[in-house]
Amino acid sequence: xxxxxxxxxxxxxxxxxxxxxxxxxxxxxxxxxxxxxxxxxxxxxxxxxxxxxxxxxxxxxxxxxxxxxxxxxxxxxxxxxxxxxxxxxxxxxxxxxxxxxxxxxxxxxxxxxxxxxxxxxxxxxxxxxxxxxxxxxxxxxxxxxxxxxxxxxxxxxxxxxxxxxx
Amino acid sequence: xxxxxxxxxxxxxxxxxxxxxxxxxxxxxxxxxxxxxxxxxxxxxxxxxxxxxxxxxxxxxxxxxxxxxxxxxxxxxxxxxxxxxxxxxxxxxxxxxxxxxxxxxxxxxxxxxxxxxxxxxxxxxxxxxxxxxxxxxxxxxxxxxxxxxxxxxxxxxxxxxxxxxxxxxxxxxxxxxxxxxxxxxxxxxxxxxxxxxxxxxxxxxxxxxxxxxxxxxxxxxxxxxxxxxxxxxxxxxxxxxxxxxxxxxxxxxxxxxxxxxxxxxxxxxxxxxxxxxxxxxxxxxxxxxxxxxxxxxxxxxxxxxxxxxxxxxxxxxxxxxxxxxxxxxxxxxxxxxxxxxxxxxxxxxxxxxxxxxxxxxxxxxxxxxxxxxxxxxxxxxxxxxxxxxxxxxxxxxxxxxxxxxxxxxxxxxxxxxxxxxxxxxxxxxxxxxxxxxxxxxxxxxxxxxxxxxxxxxxxxxxxxxxxxxxxxxxxxxxxxxxxxxxxxxxxxxxxxxxxx
Numbered sequence: 105x106x107x108x109x110x111x112x113x114x115x116x117x118x119x120x121x122x123x124x125x126x127x128x129x130x131x132x133x134x135x136x137x138x139x140x141x142x143x144x145x146x147x148x149x150x151x152x153x154x155x156x157x158x159x160x161x162x163x164x165x166x167x168x169x170x171x172x173x174x175x176x177x178x179x180x181x182x183x184x185x186x187x188x189x190x191x192x193x194x195x196x197x198x199x200x201x202x203x204x205x206x207x208x209x210x211x212x213x214x215x216x217x218x219x220x221x222x223x224x225x226x227x228x229x230x231x232x233x234x235x236x237x238x239x240x241x242x243x244x245x246x247x248x249x250x251x252x253x254x255x256x257x258x259x260x261x262x263x264x265x266x267x268x269x270x
Numbered sequence: 271x272x273x274x275x276x277x278x279x280x281x282x283x284x285x286x287x288x289x290x291x292x293x294x295x296x297x298x299x300x301x302x303x304x305x306x307x308x309x310x311x312x313x314x315x316x317x318x319x320x321x322x323x324x325x326x327x328x329x330x331x332x333x334x335x336x337x338x339x340x341x342x343x344x345x346x347x348x349x350x351x352x353x354x355x356x357x358x359x360x361x362x363x364x365x366x367x368x369x370x371x372x373x374x375x376x377x378x379x380x381x382x383x384x385x386x387x388x389x390x391x392x393x394x395x396x397x398x399x400x401x402x403x404x405x406x407x408x409x410x411x412x413x414x415x416x417x418x419x420x421x422x423x424x425x426x427x428x429x430x431x432x433x434x435x436x437x438x439x440x441x442x443x444x445x446x447x448x449x450x451x452x453x454x455x456x457x458x459x460x461x462x463x464x465x466x467x468x469x470x471x472x473x474x475x476x477x478x479x480x481x482x483x484x485x486x487x488x489x490x491x492x493x494x495x496x497x498x499x500x501x502x503x504x505x506x507x508x509x510x511x512x513x514x515x516x517x518x519x520x521x522x523x524x525x526x527x528x529x530x531x532x533x534x535x536x537x538x539x540x541x542x543x544x545x546x547x548x549x550x551x552x553x554x555x556x557x558x559x560x561x562x563x564x565x566x567x568x569x570x571x572x573x574x575x576x577x578x579x580x581x582x583x584x585x586x587x588x589x590x591x592x593x594x595x596x597x598x599x600x601x602x603x604x605x606x607x608x609x610x611x612x613x614x615x616x617x618x619x620x621x622x623x624x625x626x627x628x629x630x631x632x633x634x635x636x637x638x639x640x641x642x643x644x645x646x647x648x649x650x651x652x653x654x655x656x657x658x659x660x661x662x663x664x665x666x667x668x669x670x671x672x673x674x675x676x677x678x679x680x681x682x683x684x685x686x687x688x689x690x691x692x693x694x695x696x697x698x699x700x701x702x703x704x705x706x707x708x709x710x711x712x713x714x715x716x717x718x719x720x721x722x723x724x725x726x727x728x729x730x731x732x733x734x735x736x737x738x739x740x741x742x743x744x745x746x747x748x749x750x751x752x753x754x755x756x757x758x759x760x761x762x763x764x765x766x767x768x769x770x
Contacts, residue, residue: 112705116441123448126463133460141730143458146723150448157441164437185494186704197494201486201693204672208689211680220673227669231493242666246673254681258301258315261684 108186113161120154127151199230215265220247274624275398278632282640287331290323291637294332295644298339303347304678308356309340309587310603317611326615327630331637333611337604338641341545341587342386342649345580349378350659351671353485353678357476357717358545358583361426361553363484364710365568365575372571375657380513381573382580383649385527389581390642392531393538393588398635401592411540413728414738418748419540420722423547424715425755426554430569430708436764439711442702446715447722449474455720457727469687478679478692479716483709485675486696491703492668513653515573522564523577526556534582538589544603545583545590546717552582554755562762569710588638594619595631 127147136142185192207223224243233239255262281287294316301312316336320329341358348354349366362382369378411419430439452463453473464470515523530552537548556578557568568575590605598620600606612619617630624631662670679688699709729738729745740746 108701108705112701112707116445119445120448123463130462139731140734141457141727143455143460143462146726147448147451147462150444150451154441154444154448157437157444161437161441185491192494193496194494197490200493200668200672201490201697204486204676205690205693207676208686208693211689212686220677224669224673227672228665231665231668233663233665239666246670250677254677260315260681262681263684 110162113158117155117158117162120151120158123147124151124155196230200227203227203230212263213267215267215269216251216262217247217264218266220250274628274632275636277629278634278636281327281629281633282331282636287328287633287637288640290328290332291335291641292644292648294335294337295339295641295648298336298341299343299346299645299649300339302340302343302356304343304674304681308344308358309337310607312340313337313604313611314607317607317614320611321614326617326627327633329615330608330611330630330634331641333608334634334638335641335644337587337608338390338584338638338645341584342383342645345382345386346379346656347674349382349576350375350656351485351674352488353671353675354480357480358549358586359579360480360546360710360713360717361549361579362576362583364553364579365570365572367484368569368571369573369576370657374512374571376512376653377515377573378576379653379657380515380650381523381576383646383653384515385523385530385577385580386584387642387646388527389531389534389584390588390645391639392528393535393585394635394638394642396532396535396585397588397591397638401596407539410744412742413725413732414742414745415748416540417722417725417729418745418752419537419547419551420718420725421752422554422748422755423550423718424722425752426550426557427711427714428554428557428756430710435706435708438707442707442709442711443715446712446717447719449479449712450716450719451723455723457724469685469691473720474691474716475679475683475688476717478688479695480713481675481679482692482695483699483713485671486693487699487703487709489668489672489675490696490700492664492671496664513650519573523573526574526577527581529559530556530578530581531585534585535589537582538586539592545586547721548582548586548589549579550714550718552578558755558758562766569708591634591638595623595634596620598623 127144127150130144130147132142132144203223203226207219210219221243224246225239228239228243229236251262251264254260255264282291297316298309298312301315302309313333313336316333320332323329323332341356344354344356344359345362345366348359348363349370352363352367354360354363366378366382369375424443427439427443450473452470454461454471461471533555534545534548534552537551538544553568553575556574557565560568560572560574564572564574587604590600594600594605594609598609598618600609609619617623617627659667676689676692679692680686702709702712730736732738733741738745739749
């Protein structure tokens with residue numbers, strides 16, 4: 105059966121094979137054929153190593169190596185989350201990542217200040233914060249403070265406003 | 271030499287220079303905490319401001335303080351939020367973050383501060399005594415030796431290969447090495463494996479990968495697991511901010527600090543290696559020297575595992591001043607930026623500097639003593655307050671962790687594609703963590719990958735083959751050491767599993 109371990113090993117095998125194909129078909133310049141080390145020498149070696157390793161992982165019998173100490177702080181293998189998925193709030197984690205993706209997509213067009221403020225506020229609400237005044241004021245202050253520090257103090261340009269504003 | 275030292279003391283310990291050294295340390299620590307702004311960027315940003323001072327000694331004292339401060343600041347974000355914004359502090363996160371998760375953030379930051387102080391101070395003593403002699407030692411190292419040294423640095427992966435994870439750790443290292451080949455290399459100049467994507471021409475950005483691998487999964491797991499998220503925020507702030515190190519712990523880290531100060535300094539002296547290799551090497555060596563019980567703790571919150579890279583990277587930063595001051599060769603990216611400052615000040619670092627401008631040469635060295643003391647005095651009282659950041663409620667902490675990780679990758683690049691890449695790496699890292707694949711080896715492979723290929727390529731070109739391995743005794747010795755460092759722990763772990 106294809107468990108997660110094997111699925112990841114299979115994906116790594118596909119990645120290593122694709123990398124090997126690109127390394128093998130790499131267009132060498134005429135003089136590079138006579139070099140002791142070519143641009144694709146190390147990549148080919150790495151690809152072979154990757155294929156062997158991922159094949160071994162695929163074939164190897166899956167053994168759970170969870171080292172759970174039960175205090176919920178450290179040494180808790182993350183695979184444990186998949187064993188009892190009902191105990192965890194998956195929606196929050198996934199929506200947080202979606203929110204981060206929107207932040208990445210909107211940063212250039214909507215500007216740093218608005219995007220950061222919206223991300224911090226919506227992220228806080230998503231994670232259960234209901235003290236709206238506190239949340240909004242912290243998000244607002246943090247957005248302005250980071251922008252001012254980076255743009256004015258460190259003189260690294262950060263577009264503050266939406267693109268259409270200019 | 272003593273006349274020079276006295277002159278340096280006189281110059282460095284004027285009120286003005288002491289104030290600027292303290293200011294440099296403070297600015298460096300604060301800015302260095304932001305992921306993505308490593309010592310090199312912080313020093314570069316500060317050059318135009320510092321040149322306004324006019325006096326060369328004061329300018330360079332300020333910049334040296336910024337350099338030290340930024341390295342320490344970087345380790346704070348590594349320990350508290352698992353966001354190593356600079357390659358030299360990646361190894362700090364391996365044990366520093368697990369300690370913070372156990373509620374020992376205050377202790378972890380204290381150990382980091384003391385280790386940094388000791389590494390930096392012992393480094394300065396060595397710099398003062400051995401600088402001219404070490405400059406000759408550094409030029410004995412050729413690309414063959416550098417390649418072998420990178421191999422020894424790669425042996426740090428064995429710390430994450432225990433309990434049947436050997437293959438997984440190896441696979442992750444190979445993956446890191448593969449990712450390091452994306453884009454242009456200094457050896458070949460033509461871009462590789464970019465799939466026609468313009469943003470990959472200059473390769474994958476370190477901060478993007480590091481934040482994706484460490485900070486994004488951490489935010490995700492804190493979000494889905496309310497108990498875990500609340501544990502980190504509800505630990506009594508008294509417990510989190512407790513700085514106390516007991517006698518046994520002090521006894522345990524003392525030899526680590528002594529060894530890594532010397533080793534880190536020697537690695538730092540070699541041009542092109544710097545604090546990154548020193549920290550990985552320090553971690554690998556100390557793990558191998560630890561007792562079997564202590565070894566088990568590495569990667570899970572070992573105080574030795576935290577003290578080793580923190581001491582080594584600070585000692586190496588001091589060591590990197592040797593080739594800069596005595597030969598005029600920048601030993602690292604940051605000292606290359608500092609070389610620019612020397613030139614802007616009409617100073618030519620090199621053998622003549624000690625003779626022509628002894629007050630500049632010795633005042634920089636003397637101010638390093640002072641800078642280290644300032645860092646300790648400045649940071650230790652702040653540790654309880656910095657550590658309490660972890661007591662912030664999860665609804666504030668998690669979005670801020672994610673925001674700082676993304677801001678680190680975006681600042682300076684101004685490229686939103688970096689953020690999408692970061693999130694992509696983050697999702698992959700989450701899947702890898704579910705399948706119990708260790709992520710540090712991937713980052714170790716990536717960080718050392720470019721140096722690995724460049725030096726191997728140069729060594730093979732010089733020797734027209736691989737005979738340099740047995741023709742150069744130091745290379746052979748280092749390669750054998752790397753093999754021992756990698757194989758012995760693996761065989762030992764394998765035998766333990768077999769016996770059980």
